[in-house]
Structures are given as structure tokens and as C-alpha cells.
Amino acid sequence: MRERELKLALPGRFSLPPLTLDGRTLEATALTDLDMRATYFDTPDLRLARHGVTLRYRTGEQGVPGWTLKLPAGAHAGELSRDELHFDGLRRDPPAQARSLVTAYARAAELNAVATLRTKRRRWRLADGDDELAEVADDEVSVLEGRRVVSRFRELEVEALRDEAPIGRLAEQLRHAGAIDADPIPKVVRALGSRATAPPDARFFVPEDATMADALAFAVADALGRLMANDPLARLGSVEGVHQLRVSLRRLRSDLATLEPFVEPIWHAKIEPELRRIGRAVGAVRDLDVLIGRLRQDLADAPGSLDPLLAELDARRATARTTMTEALDVASYAELLDELVSAVERPPVTAAAERSAEESLPNLVLSAWSALERRATALKPGSEDERFHRTRIEVKRTRYAIELASRMMTPPRAGGAAKLAGKLASSQDQLGIMQDVAVAESVVRDEVGRTIIEPQAALQAGILLERGRGRANAARSDFLSGWSDLNRRRWRRWLEA
Structure with a gap:
């Protein structure tokens, strides 16, 4: 209430x-x-x-x-x-x-x-x-x-x-x-x-002369704030709470990978398995939330036709939610949170982290951009869904790196970073549509023969797949046509300042 x-x-x-x-x-x-x-x-x-x-x-x-x-x-x-x-x-x-x-x-x-x-x-x-x-x-x-x-x-x-x-x-x-x-x-x-x-734990304010140690402290504090706010919501069954909890975990893992040259390797190796374990448990619920939500929306004009399929997916989600809650109740999760709070207060960094964030972050962003550029430029209209999915992963990592830079750098460079991050978010959404459709296709095809026996239901499943493929093709076209503009140098001039 x-x-x-x-x-x-x-x-x-x-x-x-x-x-x-x-x-x-x-x-x-x-x-x-x-x-x-x-x-x-x-x-x-x-x-x-x-x-x-x-x-x-x-x-x-x-x-x-x-x-x-x-x-x-x-x-x-x-x-x-x-x-x-x-x-x-x-x-x-x-x-x-x-x-x-x-x-x-x-x-x-x-x-x-x-x-x-x-x-x-x-x-x-x-x-x-x-x-x-x-x-x-x-x-x-x-x-x-x-x-x-x-x-x-x-x-x-x-x-x-x-x-x-x-x-x-x-x-x-x-x-x-x-x-x-x-x-x-x-x-x-x-x-x-x-x-x-008194202030809550892990609050961090970026200083004017921020170092790479400050960049790590900010990245961890930002993730912790999102995690604390959404952990209870996810446990209570909130779809958005699960979504944001997953985002907080993914963003932190991505930021730690981006900042790897400046992060103490033993500490990173210590927390990464637990971040991955929790991320898998939360991700399983999120994937089913997205799939069920999309199917219910597509089936709004044909209620009841694929009830056996939806019932099976609802049961899977209930099991995944139980597994997620159990994963969050393991003592190692609370220990992870303690590690992250300590990392905000005393960032576990290498000696190189004394360098200026303003000077160091552009090189990290360029490295991420180069990896994205190689994947995205190689895509063709007929490329496999898996190649687009891998590109989406690079888009997210690059976007997170740029968003981190936008929070650590001074104007006008921070403004340029924010604009590019916004454009990457749109590209990520387009690629996300393709991935959601690919997952839905796989699940529907696997389940049709096992749970659907009525001809009308089989017909509805075919219509469902056709609609999804139409959305995916449109998203594929939008991404490919938008990439040529997104890859123009003018969006990255802030990196050269």
C-alpha cells in the first residue's frame, strides 16, 4: 500500500x-x-x-x-x-x-x-x-x-x-x-x-578535479543506490523493480570492465563471481517478464487462444522468482553489498588511478567505441540474429562508459557525452526489440508442439510469430540505417577536446 x-x-x-x-x-x-x-x-x-x-x-x-x-x-x-x-x-x-x-x-x-x-x-x-x-x-x-x-x-x-x-x-x-x-x-x-x-551509506559527490579513483567510487555508489532502491521492489514482484535491479548489476559489471586498468585486480576477481551469480538469477526473471508481457500484448485481440503456453510461462516465472529471492537471501549477497559500500569509502584501485578522470576516460571510451564499431560496421541486412545480439552487448557497454564519462567530466564535454549516450540508448532499444523477438520465437516454437493441440491455437501462434518478425525486421532496418549517422566523427568530437 x-x-x-x-x-x-x-x-x-x-x-x-x-x-x-x-x-x-x-x-x-x-x-x-x-x-x-x-x-x-x-x-x-x-x-x-x-x-x-x-x-x-x-x-x-x-x-x-x-x-x-x-x-x-x-x-x-x-x-x-x-x-x-x-x-x-x-x-x-x-x-x-x-x-x-x-x-x-x-x-x-x-x-x-x-x-x-x-x-x-x-x-x-x-x-x-x-x-x-x-x-x-x-x-x-x-x-x-x-x-x-x-x-x-x-x-x-x-x-x-x-x-x-x-x-x-x-x-x-x-x-x-x-x-x-x-x-x-x-x-x-x-x-x-x-x-x-546522517547521510546514507555509499553517497558520493564528484569533486571538480576528479581522478580515476573517484570514477570508480562514483560508479559503485551509483549502482548501489539503484540496487538498494530496487532490491525490495524486485522481491515484492515489481516488474520494473526487477528490471532496474538487473540494470544496476549489469551497469556495475560493465563499468568495472571499462575501468579495469585502474581497479585492484584481486578485489575485482573477488566480487565478480557474486555479481554474476545474482545477475543470472535476476536476469532469468526479467527475461520471462519481458516475454510474457510481449505475448500478452500481442494476444490481446485473441484472448484464450494460447492459454496453455502462457500458463507454462507463468509457472516458469514463479519458479524463477523463488530462485531469485533465494539467491538474494544467501549470506554472500550481503557480504557483496558490504564490499561495495567499503569500495565507495576506500576505492580499491591501482596506483594509476591517481590520474585525472578528464584525461583518462576518453581513452577508455574510444577503446569501447572501437570494439562496437568493428561489430556494427560488419553487420548486413541478412546477418544472423546472434551477431546483432553481440552488437547490442557492445552498445550497452559503450553507452555505460560514455554515461560514466558524462558524470565525471566538465562542460561542454559532459554535454557531448550525454548526447551520444542518448543516441546509443535508441540504438540499444532497436537491438533489444530484435533480441526479444528472437527469444519469443524460440520459446513459442518449442512450446507449440508440446502444449498446443487446437488448430485455432496453432494458427494464432503462427500469426504471433509473423507479427514479431515484422517488428524485428523494422528494428533491424532502423539500426542499420541509423548506424552510419551514429558513427560520424561529429558525435565524438568531445573526446578530442
Whole structure:
């Protein structure tokens, strides 16, 4: 469930004023007061809190006591958005699934109780006629150490009850009634203070005189940020979460290969097998997500005709998801994350990494471009699908190298790099269409004889293959015609500056 709320501070006495929306007075219904006690769990160095994640066990709400995990989903205009998940279980230990979902943040560290908060809540439900918009909660919060109250604060929460509920407009009226702006942070972060608001792990800012050691630190930090954000989403079954998790792993492996002359070889050899192991498990799910999504889209005008095939693929995907989750729960994955965090703080580099990134990265990009140029220039309209697939791999590696350069170099060279990376992304998409069609053709042909016996279904399978081949041929033509322009020197002049 996506939670969207806005927090305000209450410095003194407060009464809920009449609230309006577009000239209409909203109905404010007082709800039952609550007296809640929540115990929050985190690592000793508050890794969850520093990344905007909260894990708590709470009593006193209506219903059965239980666990709640909140994952960050962004903040905008003072609003805090989080994905909220609930779990059964006793207070003494966080549920296994909740622990699994925070692995990317906690890594190998233990989760223990770090704070206990008692909240006395007054609340109102706001409605515009039959349309319930928001809930307003006046919370008096006590921070406890045992039975002793060590601090108190009071805040007002305005939580949207439906998408697009205008809680910002409601909050403005509450400010006029005496509430004041507050940072959009969870209660436990406010209670824990500066340790909980310290920067998250593996944050890296590129210095003006960046070296190749900085380039490695940035590449690892960028991958880690994507990985942390998408690991829990992938575990929860998000197609986009799986996609972005795979991208983060692929990009990191590609960047490490590009930066190989400057990366400490023993360290690289140590982490590469684990990156590859996780990448295979995530990739198996992603490939099936793409295949099933494409087939369902193509079969929209013929529902039911290839249900046996889709059922078989759905079963394969369920198995692949289980395998992926098991792969992410292995201790070596958490150890890999610890290695990557350490690499941001102390980049494992060779002595050559003291060189300027501005001067060194162009040579690495040119090397990647030369490999791509050899493959792409040799392609013909009748070349095998596998040769186009290999070219796509080179396109991705070259694109990632150029994108890394765009983040490490100064203007206007960074702008030139970004433009070329954008054009390569389009070429990658064209080649991706061809690869997706080739995979779909192979699967459909293999499964037709085994799962399809109805003539109508066999006919539909043939139509499906024909449509796919049409898309692939168009993409093939687009790539070949676009390559001659993409390979012009003018797109690479920024490398010569």
C-alpha cells in the first residue's frame, strides 16, 4: 500500500479548524482516540533510518498488534510517500520476510530495538460529501527509555486516503490555524536525532578535479543506490523493480570492465563471481517478464487462444522468482553489498588511478567505441540474429562508459557525452526489440508442439510469430540505417577536446 502524508509541527495549543476545498466546507468526523506503543528496529549505526526505511512493532491500533515496514517512495513539496507493508509476528524478532526486504539496507548487520515511542493520537476523517479525502492526526509523542520519558514532541499528520487527494491545500489551511512546517521525516528519525539524519551509506559527490579513483567510487555508489532502491521492489514482484535491479548489476559489471586498468585486480576477481551469480538469477526473471508481457500484448485481440503456453510461462516465472529471492537471501549477497559500500569509502584501485578522470576516460571510451564499431560496421541486412545480439552487448557497454564519462567530466564535454549516450540508448532499444523477438520465437516454437493441440491455437501462434518478425525486421532496418549517422566523427568530437 502506498502511503502519502504531510507532516506539520504543533508548537502549542491546537484545535482543528473548519477546512474547505473549492469553496465547500469539508465534513470532519472525529474518530476514536488511540494510545499506541511502537518499538523500532534498526542496525546499530541506523542504516534503515538513514535511508528513510522504518521497521516497527506497534500495539494500540485498532486490530491485532503487528509489524509494519515502510520503504521510501519519494518526497515532493513537503509530502512523504512510502510503501507500507504489514506482517504478523511477535515482538521479539522481526519477521523473516521483513528482514529479507531490508537486506539491501541492513546488509549483514543485526536488527535490534533502537527506540520505543508512545503516541497519543487524536484523529479526524475529512470527507467531501461521499468522497473521503484524508485523515488528520494530532500526535503527542513520548520517546521512552524503559519507563522513563526522555523527550517529547508533537506533530500533525495529514494522510491522503485516495490518490490525488489535495493534502497540500489542506495543510496550508492548518498552517493558518497555528501548525508550522516540519521536515518530512518519520517519527523515529525525529526521535533518534542527528544519528538518524546522517547521510546514507555509499553517497558520493564528484569533486571538480576528479581522478580515476573517484570514477570508480562514483560508479559503485551509483549502482548501489539503484540496487538498494530496487532490491525490495524486485522481491515484492515489481516488474520494473526487477528490471532496474538487473540494470544496476549489469551497469556495475560493465563499468568495472571499462575501468579495469585502474581497479585492484584481486578485489575485482573477488566480487565478480557474486555479481554474476545474482545477475543470472535476476536476469532469468526479467527475461520471462519481458516475454510474457510481449505475448500478452500481442494476444490481446485473441484472448484464450494460447492459454496453455502462457500458463507454462507463468509457472516458469514463479519458479524463477523463488530462485531469485533465494539467491538474494544467501549470506554472500550481503557480504557483496558490504564490499561495495567499503569500495565507495576506500576505492580499491591501482596506483594509476591517481590520474585525472578528464584525461583518462576518453581513452577508455574510444577503446569501447572501437570494439562496437568493428561489430556494427560488419553487420548486413541478412546477418544472423546472434551477431546483432553481440552488437547490442557492445552498445550497452559503450553507452555505460560514455554515461560514466558524462558524470565525471566538465562542460561542454559532459554535454557531448550525454548526447551520444542518448543516441546509443535508441540504438540499444532497436537491438533489444530484435533480441526479444528472437527469444519469443524460440520459446513459442518449442512450446507449440508440446502444449498446443487446437488448430485455432496453432494458427494464432503462427500469426504471433509473423507479427514479431515484422517488428524485428523494422528494428533491424532502423539500426542499420541509423548506424552510419551514429558513427560520424561529429558525435565524438568531445573526446578530442
